[in-house]
Amino acid sequence: xxxxxRLPNPLPALRSWFVLAAGTVLFALSxxxxxxxxxxxxxxxxxxxxxxxxxxxxxxxxxxSLIIHFLIGPPAAVAIIAAVSAWLxxxxxxxxxxxxxxxxxxxxxxxxxxxxxxxxxxxxxTDAVHALLIETRADSFPSGHTAFAASLSLAxxxxxxxxxxxxxxxxxxxxxxxxxxxxxxxxxxxxxxxDVAGSVFISAGGILIWLFVWNRLLxxxxxxxxxxxxxxxxxx
Numbered sequence: 269x270x271x272x273x274r275l276p277n278p279l280p281a282l283r284s285w286f287v288l289a290a291g292t293v294l295f296a297l298s299x300x301x302x303x304x305x306x307x308x309x310x311x312x313x314x315x316x317x318x319x320x321x322x323x324x325x326x327x328x329x330x331x332x333s334l335i336i337h338f339l340i341g342p343p344a345a346v347a348i349i350a351a352v353s354a355w356l357x358x359x360x361x362x363x364x365x366x367x368x369x370x371x372x373x374x375x376x377x378x379x380x381x382x383x384x385x386x387x388x389x390x391x392x393x394t395d396a397v398h399a400l401l402i403e404t405r406a407d408s409f410p411s412g413h414t415a416f417a418a419s420l421s422l423a424x425x426x427x428x429x430x431x432x433x434x435x436x437x438x439x440x441x442x443x444x445x446x447x448x449x450x451x452x453x454x455x456x457x458x459x460x461x462x463d464v465a466g467s468v469f470i471s472a473g474g475i476l477i478w479l480f481v482w483n484r485l486l487x488x489x490x491x492x493x494x495x496x497x498x499x500x501x502x503x504x
Contacts, residue, residue, distance in 0.1 A: 277364070278364050278368045279368050280426065283484055284480075285480075287476055291475070297473075298473055301465070301469070302383060302387035302389060305463075310392075315393075318454060322396075325455070329455060333455045337413065345377065349369075349373050349420075353369055357499070361500060362500065363500055364490065364491070368426075368482070369423050371478065373416075373422075374419075376415060376416075376418060376423075376474050376475045377415050377419045377471065379471055380410045380411070380414075380416075380467055380470055383409060384410065389407075389408040389460075389463070390406050391408045391459070392459070394457070397457035399456060401456055403458045408458075409462070410470050411466075414468065416449075417445055417446040417450070418446045418472070422472070424442065425438045
C-alpha cells in the first residue's frame, strides 16, 4: 500500500505553548481595552477625534470611506475569503494554502465578533459626530471592517508571500491597507479610535491562537488525507 506523501506546512510551524499563551494574553488585553474604553460611556476621551473629523469632512473622502464600507463589509468579506480559497484549492492546486489562508483570515476576523459580543460598546453618539452611517447596535468595539483588513493582510504575509522580499512588500501594503480602513471607520463616525486599534490587537491574538491549533491539531491530520495529496499532485 502506497503511503500518502506529507504536504508542506504553509504556515510558520509555531507549536510551542508560548504561542497559545501569547495569543490568549493579547486577546484578553484587547478585551480589557474594550471594557476600559466602554466605561467612559459617550464621554470617551477619543470621541474628540470623531467630532473633529465630523466637522471637517471632504466629499471625496466621505465617498471613499463609504465605498470601503461596502467593499469589505461582511458579505463582501465572506466572498473574498471564499474566492481566494477556491482559487488556491482548484486553480493553483495548493489545498494546504487554501485551507491555511481561509482559516487564518476567518480566525482573525471572527475574533472581532467575539469582542463585539463580549464588550458590547455603544457606537459614538450620532449627533455629536455627524455620522454618515446610522449604527445603533452595541457592537462598536472592535471594528469588524478593520479586523478583516488586518486579518486578510496577515494571511497574505503568512500564507501567500514566498520569500523575504514578498513578505516585506506584503507587510507594507497590509499596514497601509489596514490603516486606510481604520481611518475610514473613524471618518464615517461609526467607531472610536480605540475600536479600530483594538481590532488589530484582537485579530492578531486570535490568529496566534489559531496558529497553535493549526500546528498542534489540524495540520498533522490534514497532511495525511489522500484526497488533498492527490489534488496537490494534480497541480504539479
